[in-house]
Amino acid sequence: MKTLRFREMQDENDVAGYLRIHDAVWPKVSMKFWREWTKREEVTMALALMDEKVVGALPFHIRDFYVRPGVTVKAAFEFSVVVRKDLRGQGIGSKLMTIAKRFLKGRADVMMVYRGGELTPGYNFYFKNEHYDVSYPRPRILREPRDLVERKVKITEIEELYSRENEVLKVFKSAFYKFGGYPERNIGYWRRALRSIIYQELPQTFKFFYIEDKGSLVGYAIIGKSRGKHLISILELATLNGRKDLAAQLIASVSRFAARNRCAVRVNSPDFSLYDDVLKKAGFIGLPRWKSSKIIMAHIVDPESLAGKIWRENENLKNVKVSAWSPRKQVVLHHAETHAPRKEIMLEMKDDILTRLLLSRIDLVSAVKQELVTVVKGDVNDIREVAYSLPYTPWEHHEIDYI
Ligand SMILES: CC(C)(COP(=O)(O)OP(=O)(O)OC[C@H]1O[C@@H](n2cnc3c(N)ncnc32)[C@H](O)[C@@H]1OP(=O)(O)O)[C@@H](O)C(=O)NCCC(=O)NCCS
Structure with missing residues (x-):
């Protein structure tokens, strides 16, 4: 009988073994890229081996993920998972x-x-493996972009962005600081992101659209175009302090570029996101979920560690113990500072709600009203205090982050 073993990847043989089954399902990726990619500390894989041959793999890219202002967690992003067809x-x-x-x-x-x-x-x-929906970045399409005159926006190769990352970072943060839902930005992020696995599997040509005010960058859009496809994707769009007028100019310029290249334009962003009204005004139509959807799904690996990172200090709960219970997980959300807490609050919910709570994706006060969360030993004021410490945060999405 053939033996089946499971373990984390170890060496280059594992990488070569994975690539053989990868290429049977996903677009081919070069061995050179895979060797370099998997050497990174933040990349790993779970492997299934049959008689020492790789027959299944679940790769991860561990990224610093921005959940809400001031809170970054470690998120292991799954991608290109595959099990050999016959198994x-x-x-x-x-x-x-x-x-x-x-x-x-x-x-x-x-x-x-x-x-x-x-x-x-x-x-x-x-x-089935306990991953739950936490965000819905809706695909929105502009099918017939117009060739509008737009003179303030400059269009260059992506290298211009790489040479101005300081300014790009400043604009991005000013626009999206208040939102969670994306890998944290820092110098070097864009270069790394545009060389990520997805752009190896599906190569694209990138362009950098930008607007300056007295020589300083005040807004930009990164676009990607797959070879042979009549589609341009807005991979990231940001304007200083989220200014809508600048966003409208950038979108007009992308439309013009798309019209001249006879392409439609796509952008993925949640309903009522920062530039929602600008996109609607420009003619983008959000696709219904039954037709096409984009979802961020999450599985909490370590509830205690996550709770420790996301809890916002609250003077009024200093000596209160707060726990959460779900059929599969129990977690102390906050330990009282004293040995004998003056109160113990227990919140009960299903696993999908707990996942949302630990990622700042649910308004606790409303959830209690709706009985999505039930409460043992806690009154309405207590819930308001816990909601302060675990605040709901709107999330944004940028297609550039796709793995
Ligand atoms: C998705 C995949 C990795 C799952 O591995 P697996 O060993 O078949 O998974 P399991 O046997 O543990 O679980 C099977 C579940 O996965 C789902 N599944 C997805 N693709 C499947 C496939 N081709 N065959 C069977 N089940 C599949 C089924 O819903 C099934 O659930 P069910 O048992 O309730 O019907 C594997 O099917 C595969 O390699 N598919 C092709 C690549 C792919 O589609 N990846 C998608 C993830 S990005």
């Missing part, structure tokens, strides 16, 4: 998940994946 549907994928949940503890707080297709087997695989 699917026998629990190998789920076992890879189980093994990864174990070895990621201490290295990641949460596992995340960008998914679509809520009725597909792929979506079901993650859901």
